[in-house]
Amino acid sequence: MGIKRFHYARDVEEALSLLAAYEGRGALLAGGVDLARGLAPEVEGLIDVTTAGLAGISADGGGLRVGATTTLEAIRRSQEAQGYLGGFLAKVMGHVATLPLRNMATLGGAVVSAHPWADIPTALVALGAEAVWQNEELTEKASVEELYRRPFRAIFRRALLTEVRFPAWDGAFAFEKVARNAGDIALINCACGLGLDGEGKIAWARVAIGATPHRAKRLTAVEDFLTDEAPSEELWAEAAHKMKTEVEVGDDMRASAEWRRSAAAAIVRRALDRAAKGVTGDA
Amino acid sequence: MLKIYFELNGEPMYVEIKPGEMLLDLLRRLGMKSVKEGCRTGECGACTVLLDGKPVRSCLTFAAKIKGHRVTTLEGLGSPANPHPLQEAFLETGAVQCGFCTPGMILVAYDLLSRNPDPTPEEVREAITGNLCRCTGYVKIVEAVLLAAKRRREGVWR
Amino acid sequence: MKVVGKNVRKVDGIALVTGQPVFTLDVTPPGAVVGKILRSPHAHAEIVRIDTSKAEELPGVLCILHHGNVPRTPYTTAGQGWPEPSPYDSFLFDRKVRFVGDRVAAVAATSEEIADEALRLIEVEYRQLPAVLVPEEAIGPGAPVIHDEEESRGIHDPQHNVAAAIDIRVGDIERGFTESDVVVETTCEFPYVQHVPLESHCVVAYLDEEDRLVIRSATQVPFHVRRIVARALGVPLSRIRVIKPRIGGGFGTKQEIILEDVAAALALRTRRPVVMKYSRAEEFVAARTRHPMKIRIKLGAKRDGTIHAIEMDVLSNTGAYGTHSLTVLSNVGSKTLPLYNKAPHLWFHGKAVYTNLPVAGAYRGYGATQGYFALEVAVDELAEKLGMDPLKLRLANHIRAGETSPIFEKIGEGRAGKAQVVKSCALEECIREGAKRIGWKEKHGKKTSEGRWVHGVGMALSMQGSGITDIDMAAATIVMNEDGSFRLLVGATDLGTGSDTILAQIAAETLGVAVEAISVYSSDTDFTPFDTGAYASSTTYVSGGAVLRAAQEARRRILEVAAAILGEPPESLDLEEGHAVSRGTGKKVPLSEVGHRAMYVTDQRHIIATASFVAPESPPPFAAFFAEVAVDVETGVVRVVKFVAAADCGMPINPALAEGQLEGAIVQGIGHTLYEELLFSPRGRVRNPNLFDYRIPTAADVPDIEVVLIPSDEPTGPYGAKSIGEIGINGPAPAIANAIYDAIGVRLYRIPFTPERVLKALHGKSMG
Numbered sequence A: 001m002g003i004k005r006f007h008y009a010r011d012v013e014e015a016l017s018l019l020a021a022y023e024g025r026g027a028l029l030a031g032g033v034d035l036a037r038g039l040a041p042e043v044e045g046l047i048d049v050t051t052a053g054l055a056g057i058s059a060d061g062g063g064l065r066v067g068a069t070t071t072l073e074a075i076r077r078s079q080e081a082q083g084y085l086g087g088f089l090a091k092v093m094g095h096v097a098t099l100p101l102r103n104m105a106t107l108g109g110a111v112v113s114a115h116p117w118a119d120i121p122t123a124l125v126a127l128g129a130e131a132v133w134q135n136e137e138l139t140e141k142a143s144v145e146e147l148y149r150r151p152f153r154a155i156f157r158r159a160l161l162t163e164v165r166f167p168a169w170d171g172a173f174a175f176e177k178v179a180r181n182a183g184d185i186a187l188i189n190c191a192c193g194l195g196l197d198g199e200g201k202i203a204w205a206r207v208a209i210g211a212t213p214h215r216a217k218r219l220t221a222v223e224d225f226l227t228d229e230a231p232s233e234e235l236w237a238e239a240a241h242k243m244k245t246e247v248e249v250g251d252d253m254r255a256s257a258e259w260r261r262s263a264a265a266a267i268v269r270r271a272l273d274r275a276a277k278g279v280t281g282d283a
Numbered sequence B: 001m002l003k004i005y006f007e008l009n010g011e012p013m014y015v016e017i018k019p020g021e022m023l024l025d026l027l028r029r030l031g032m033k034s035v036k037e038g039c040r041t042g043e044c045g046a047c048t049v050l051l052d053g054k055p056v057r058s059c060l061t062f063a064a065k066i067k068g069h070r071v072t073t074l075e076g077l078g079s080p081a082n083p084h085p086l087q088e089a090f091l092e093t094g095a096v097q098c099g100f101c102t103p104g105m106i107l108v109a110y111d112l113l114s115r116n117p118d119p120t121p122e123e124v125r126e127a128i129t130g131n132l133c134r135c136t137g138y139v140k141i142v143e144a145v146l147l148a149a150k151r152r153r154e155g156v157w158r
Numbered sequence C: 001m002k003v004v005g006k007n008v009r010k011v012d013g014i015a016l017v018t019g020q021p022v023f024t025l026d027v028t029p030p031g032a033v034v035g036k037i038l039r040s041p042h043a044h045a046e047i048v049r050i051d052t053s054k055a056e057e058l059p060g061v062l063c064i065l066h067h068g069n070v071p072r073t074p075y076t077t078a079g080q081g082w083p084e085p086s087p088y089d090s091f092l093f094d095r096k097v098r099f100v101g102d103r104v105a106a107v108a109a110t111s112e113e114i115a116d117e118a119l120r121l122i123e124v125e126y127r128q129l130p131a132v133l134v135p136e137e138a139i140g141p142g143a144p145v146i147h148d149e150e151e152s153r154g155i156h157d158p159q160h161n162v163a164a165a166i167d168i169r170v171g172d173i174e175r176g177f178t179e180s181d182v183v184v185e186t187t188c189e190f191p192y193v194q195h196v197p198l199e200s201h202c203v204v205a206y207l208d209e210e211d212r213l214v215i216r217s218a219t220q221v222p223f224h225v226r227r228i229v230a231r232a233l234g235v236p237l238s239r240i241r242v243i244k245p246r247i248g249g250g251f252g253t254k255q256e257i258i259l260e261d262v263a264a265a266l267a268l269r270t271r272r273p274v275v276m277k278y279s280r281a282e283e284f285v286a287a288r289t290r291h292p293m294k295i296r297i298k299l300g301a302k303r304d305g306t307i308h309a310i311e312m313d314v315l316s317n318t319g320a321y322g323t324h325s326l327t328v329l330s331n332v333g334s335k336t337l338p339l340y341n342k343a344p345h346l347w348f349h350g351k352a353v354y355t356n357l358p359v360a361g362a363y364r365g366y367g368a369t370q371g372y373f374a375l376e377v378a379v380d381e382l383a384e385k386l387g388m389d390p391l392k393l394r395l396a397n398h399i400r401a402g403e404t405s406p407i408f409e410k411i412g413e414g415r416a417g418k419a420q421v422v423k424s425c426a427l428e429e430c431i432r433e434g435a436k437r438i439g440w441k442e443k444h445g446k447k448t449s450e451g452r453w454v455h456g457v458g459m460a461l462s463m464q465g466s467g468i469t470d471i472d473m474a475a476a477t478i479v480m481n482e483d484g485s486f487r488l489l490v491g492a493t494d495l496g497t498g499s500d501t502i503l504a505q506i507a508a509e510t511l512g513v514a515v516e517a518i519s520v521y522s523s524d525t526d527f528t529p530f531d532t533g534a535y536a537s538s539t540t541y542v543s544g545g546a547v548l549r550a551a552q553e554a555r556r557r558i559l560e561v562a563a564a565i566l567g568e569p570p571e572s573l574d575l576e577e578g579h580a581v582s583r584g585t586g587k588k589v590p591l592s593e594v595g596h597r598a599m600y601v602t603d604q605r606h607i608i609a610t611a612s613f614v615a616p617e618s619p620p621p622f623a624a625f626f627a628e629v630a631v632d633v634e635t636g637v638v639r640v641v642k643f644v645a646a647a648d649c650g651m652p653i654n655p656a657l658a659e660g661q662l663e664g665a666i667v668q669g670i671g672h673t674l675y676e677e678l679l680f681s682p683r684g685r686v687r688n689p690n691l692f693d694y695r696i697p698t699a700a701d702v703p704d705i706e707v708v709l710i711p712s713d714e715p716t717g718p719y720g721a722k723s724i725g726e727i728g729i730n731g732p733a734p735a736i737a738n739a740i741y742d743a744i745g746v747r748l749y750r751i752p753f754t755p756e757r758v759l760k761a762l763h764g765k766s767m768g
């Protein structure tokens, strides 16, 4: 009962072999923001992965690479993240929790915890971010969207997320969140992105919605609907309307499905509008 | 048991800790009673301390994590005989009611002013958003931070 | 005035801003053990069997208390004056549990981990009883009886779960409505909300070297703690000492004896110091809440806008125990109805009923908050129906100085009240000033939109009281040191409100010294005189009254000695800047000389004065509140853009502290209005007992708040002062509700105004 040992993992291999050795009674510890709030009773050994040298942010062509143990606040303030998609990702971090928690919480922790109500998964799914992880045998990667379709909790019982890669996009993204007050988690959130072709038509669209109260999902039907259309307020309204029928919403103690449906339409419309203005430099 | 070295308010420390001990409990055990417990789940901010100069929640930080790092609590900022200008500003503006949130509040304000010497009221509010105060309504806390910032710019600061 | 009316620094401030160990749990005696409480998983059940043998075998477990091994004495947890107007319906531990979280047993162990493990090892067999979670059902036919025990006393109608009831009539209400040209009727609902002090309930209990029980507690009512613990445990009052150190916020929840009794019992059994604290989850579930209420209100008015008849019908939910049930219920009417004193016909009636839910208790505003929500929303509707500006309607009807209301005499503290004429009232100026600052004329009724945000303004009035007439008593002692400094001993309880500072200011002003010359020692039942405690907005007025009297008496004695030194009659002397000064000759003598002479030289005596003060009446403070909101019509999100409060608290002794009381109360009120609410599962379990799910306002949520103090001179108050601690919380709910109506034309009658509720109301409107 209780934590018996604390390990400072010096590299990925050490973390993974310790994790394996504990046979389910060990836990990888990053910022600890989630782990310390709800430590499973069977956990005896903590394996600190923030000492494994994974933190760091670098520009990668037009994209971005973020080490798994990079804190959310470090992302928010980094030059590289500010330069990526007009600072979109950095701004999303500003919506997450509060400063002292962001100084602790890591991107890897956010991806692995994958709270359905969280904002980061929504942004990552919209961005087509790719997660890179390693277990004792191999290194794997998949888009975060794809990862969440797999049994990812089981995967991370024996693997370490090392990095998240953000692709380059020729266009702009916008994020929207409705919460009860500052520092609260979302009642609903969305991230939308758009790119235009030479004729000013929508070349690509990304629409992800989260806290529905389910984990972030893309609405590909809405994306398809938008593609090849000319941006306009009416188009956003139609897309939002379409979204109302596409989106899967549910009730929880924070909000009803009915409200979520209406609010989702409203914030998707706003996010599309802002993203479009971002593309044309109006915002 | 685990032995760790760290720096507490500028002083070297070598202490024995339990591997699952939280920093909040360690610091209070070491006599740093300014570090308060209001929730133990990261939301209230009463337990905020500076880790390598950055505000974090001591209630969610495993003590083992501070090995080799610098921890600052309110005790490290000033004393009744020699209060820090921020502490003075809190007193002068009436930013303290019960005072339970005050230690964490002053520490996040300290962090803000070391990054941003001339914050707007909005920036102050944003910086202290993670620290709850149920007494003051925050109005005078924001005033206090702005007053301290002004004094800092005028050079009255250590 | 040299000291009164100035923004003197808080006397306890330097300790607080430097984080000194001044709170209850900052100092624990050596050898202290941990106390923990086992709580009921059921909303309503009988304890058939409780087996503690396994837990007792655990090394480190010192003692386990439960209904089988403690005295069974009924008492109330309400920290009120004796005899408490709350039913004696609580026991240290009972055979029955009445809400999820009710006490079942308590453990003392050498560590927290062992205590937790011991709780897990206690075997309890429950026989579940039908539970009732809805007040209407609790008083309906066939409802389970929550308090069927024989020993309880003072319950209005236990068979029907009615803890308290009230029925007050003035004039002829039927006639009143018949004679009215316009009548409106609405029902407003106030949910379960919580105080959420940053420091949860905590206590240290130990036996001192003389075997007396010492209780260091975060309490608002040290003297009531002593009396009630004595009763609950059967210990002579003389054997108990209660000390209140600095406390981390109270707002009423620490006007309850909910931990001291258990800690004391454990300390007596184990003879070890016992430390206990509520976790945040326990604080949400097993501390106290505001009384949830449904209030039906009916207003009748003449065509000219004179309010002619008011009926208020209250259904208050007191939860599993009836603490403060009668007095909070009474206050719903007694603190609201006198505001519109032109109405000759009044009917105020209601019930406080038991349910198997968490226990409601005292909370800042104390019934007035719920009452004003209903009243001020209804007044807004009335104005609309009359086609009048709601501001003008209020101006035409509110009470003025020199006027009275029959309610003062009809409703008191759980009994009849006392007639009272309002002697100071600057409400009219408050309304005019507040209206100017919010821009009422320019904005009201002219909703403006910025994109999806639609703006509106609303207002509400409020009054409160200052202490409880003929009941609240405070005493103070002033002791002069030979160097001309003083010690001020008060039973008054500073819970962060700054009362130690205000009382020092009153003493300093009277004694002609700086605040620094006064050391305040407060709230220690062994060393300070009695005070009812910090509640009912009593401290500045009642405790301040006692300090003023004691200081005046000390002053008289000082002047006697000074007169002998200066060879002048005492009547010709004043106290100024640490000297006794002759008005005639200008001759003066420092207080240090007076002190030395009195103590050591001639005709020796110690200059000490003690005085008591009983609230002769309860002069109401007044306030006008104005809110500007922006409503996002697409999502239903409401933002408070600006909030103005103009308040008359008499002469503010320390304006910055008074403003702070208002600002803090307003922000709490905004939280309740927009998002705070305890939610329950169908079986009565609190679903959001944490700050993650139960949100309270953060700095970034606070609107532009303007607080204006409009002084009036209250002749019965110390230096003209009245109270300010509670009134601010009465404004936000009705002012914001009315502002939302101004913005989107939809009335909301139930707080919190979540995006969900706002949007639903909007859609309802567009469909209807």
Ligand SMILES: Cc1cc2nc3c(=O)[nH]c(=O)nc-3n(C[C@H](O)[C@H](O)[C@H](O)COP(=O)(O)OP(=O)(O)OC[C@H]3O[C@@H](n4cnc5c(N)ncnc54)[C@H](O)[C@@H]3O)c2cc1C
Residues within 6 Å of the ligand: A027, A028, A029, A030, A031, A032, A033, A034, A035, A036, A037, A049, A068, A069, A095, A096, A097, A098, A101, A104, A105, A106, A107, A108, A109, A110, A111, A112, A113, A115, A117, A118, A119, A120, A121, A156, A159, A160, A161, A162, A183, A184, A185, A186, B041, B042, B043, C692
């Ligand atoms: C009060 C509060 C408010 C919040 N508000 C928001 C919000 O507004 N929006 C939002 O999006 N999120 C929010 N979050 C979620 C927050 O972003 C995540 O909790 C945080 O990022 C987790 O990171 P961590 O480093 O602290 O994880 P930890 O607590 O250290 O770990 C979390 C889990 O992930 C595992 N893990 C961590 N790192 C790795 C890794 N590299 N590889 C494999 N497994 C790993 C751990 O074993 C553990 O199971 C909030 C959380 C809290 C507590």
Ligand code: FES
Residues within 6 Å of the ligand: B036, B037, B038, B039, B040, B041, B042, B043, B044, B045, B046, B047, B048, B057, B058, B059, B060
């Ligand atoms: S105690 Fe750490 S945030 Fe509340």
Ligand code: FES
Residues within 6 Å of the ligand: B095, B096, B097, B098, B099, B100, B101, B102, B132, B133, B134, B135, B136, C198, C248, C249, C496
């Ligand atoms: S002053 Fe009491 S919580 Fe901030």
